[in-house]
Amino acid sequence: MENKSKDPLHGITLQKIVETLVDFYGFDTLGELIPIKCFTSNPTVKSSLTFLRKTEWARKKVESLYLKTLPKLG
Numbered sequence: 645m646e647n648k649s650k651d652p653l654h655g656i657t658l659q660k661i662v663e664t665l666v667d668f669y670g671f672d673t674l675g676e677l678i679p680i681k682c683f684t685s686n687p688t689v690k691s692s693l694t695f696l697r698k699t700e701w702a703r704k705k706v707e708s709l710y711l712k713t714l715p716k717l718g
Contacts, residue, residue: 652714653707661710662692668713678705 645646645688666689675684679700682695696703 652711658696658703658706659689659693662689662696664717665706665710665713668717677709678702680705683690 660672669677671687672684680695684691696706
């Protein structure tokens with residue numbers, strides 16, 4: 645019997661999460677939904693990843709938005 649993780653983010657990289665959100669919302673809307681500088685001032689996926697990897701509270705907000713967005717992606 646396989647031991648599956650109950651974490652819905654298991655196996656999904658932060659880069660995949662950010663790229664999915666940027667593709668779905670764009671940086672403008674993403675910056676409105678989560679008003680952090682890495683989404684509002686000269687945003688790039690790379691700079692966003694750098695910030696989010698160092699800042700747990702911001703990463704949690706991004707992960708939460710991703711989970712809320714998943715049903716809309718399907």
